[in-house]
Amino acid sequence: MNESMMPFAIFFASIFTGNILLTNYLGMCSFLSVSKELKTSLGLGAAVIFVMATTTPMNWLVYEYLLIPFGLEYLRFIVFIIVIAAFVQLTEMTIERYSEPLYQSLGIFLPLITVNCAILGVSLFMVIREYTFLTSFLFGLGSGIGWFIAIIAMAGIRQKMKNANVPPALEGPAITLVIAGFMAMAFMGFSGMIALS
Amino acid sequence: MAKNTLRKTFIEPLGKNNPVFVQILGICSTLAVTNKLQNTLVMTLGVMFTTALSSFTLSLLRNHIPSRIRMMVETMIIATFVIIVDIVLKAFYPEMWKQLGPYVGLIITNCIIMGRVEAFALQNKPMLSLVDGLASGLGYTYVLLAIAFVRELLGTGSLWGFRILGSWWTNWSIMIMPPGGFFVLAILIWVIRETIMKEAKA
Numbered sequence: 001m002n003e004s005m006m007p008f009a010i011f012f013a014s015i016f017t018g019n020i021l022l023t024n025y026l027g028m029c030s031f032l033s034v035s036k037e038l039k040t041s042l043g044l045g046a047a048v049i050f051v052m053a054t055t056t057p058m059n060w061l062v063y064e065y066l067l068i069p070f071g072l073e074y075l076r077f078i079v080f081i082i083v084i085a086a087f088v089q090l091t092e093m094t095i096e097r098y099s100e101p102l103y104q105s106l107g108i109f110l111p112l113i114t115v116n117c118a119i120l121g122v123s124l125f126m127v128i129r130e131y132t133f134l135t136s137f138l139f140g141l142g143s144g145i146g147w148f149i150a151i152i153a154m155a156g157i158r159q160k161m162k163n164a165n166v167p168p169a170l171e172g173p174a175i176t177l178v179i180a181g182f183m184a185m186a187f188m189g190f191s192g193m194i195a196l197s
Numbered sequence: 198m199a200k201n202t203l204r205k206t207f208i209e210p211l212g213k214n215n216p217v218f219v220q221i222l223g224i225c226s227t228l229a230v231t232n233k234l235q236n237t238l239v240m241t242l243g244v245m246f247t248t249a250l251s252s253f254t255l256s257l258l259r260n261h262i263p264s265r266i267r268m269m270v271e272t273m274i275i276a277t278f279v280i281i282v283d284i285v286l287k288a289f290y291p292e293m294w295k296q297l298g299p300y301v302g303l304i305i306t307n308c309i310i311m312g313r314v315e316a317f318a319l320q321n322k323p324m325l326s327l328v329d330g331l332a333s334g335l336g337y338t339y340v341l342l343a344i345a346f347v348r349e350l351l352g353t354g355s356l357w358g359f360r361i362l363g364s365w366w367t368n369w370s371i372m373i374m375p376p377g378g379f380f381v382l383a384i385l386i387w388v389i390r391e392t393i394m395k396e397a398k399a
Binding site: 022076116125173177185 | 228
């Protein structure tokens, strides 16, 4: 593939073929519990996009200019978690201070995000796949968008499903997992176009 | 009395309080490696080690941690043990380490560990917390091993890398691909709820 096209390929692949939720099962906990309502899913999804797109390049900078020069790569788990937690906390405080409506729609989801495995996962994938600054930003953004699409689709389906007759033992998480499986199959349909290695 | 609580603490997470079936907690990081039994075993051992020892450590420190920063302290403790797992794997089983990739690090965000630390270790004595962590890890391990068993057997016709089913077997390659993990877990939860949970309720 053309070198200059790489960033776009990564961006596209992280949304569709390598969807962080449907191919790597990351962020399942909040996905299963929040996808009941379309409105909350929108809020959480938007918050995930924002946090992923910002913390991934931040972690890249920390890793490249702080951890590698000092030979501290093995500390990356702790450092990434601190960066994410600190950034989320700061953003939450800033939003609360300056914009009440934004806080109501987005801010209340931010604390939930610190424990979302997808955020840390994206940063760890970024290290393993040796992305550059630009590609790690696009990868973070794309993964966030992919997560957003998945949770919105799931919330829509689950709202419709309220009228359906599901066997009692299958209700709740089990049927959600079945639907997620079908969604994963649908997303696999894109995989002929581009692969994320 | 003391012995009784110890036993109860150990038994409950294995059966009716199983973290995976009851709360669907902690499947995030490990479901991804359940397409092979070997990888699953290593991952779940890592989770068990981390859960047990972080519960133990936190319980030792529980009277000295200010409650406002306890989340941060918990995360640090958990991350420390995960780093140990990561370094040991890298040193002794580099092949396995490469295959597991980022998922070892993701043990940190496994909700079971945080959940046990928050819900149990903060209020209980160190030994009891250790047992609780160990049992939660064990309950988690056998569920994931069951998933991996089904996926590897149907997906590749082999177990632990050895061919089990003869050449007549057509591999269900969907099983080792991502959707397979979702389906197998869903069916497992369904079966368990239909049988065991129903009896427990009645």
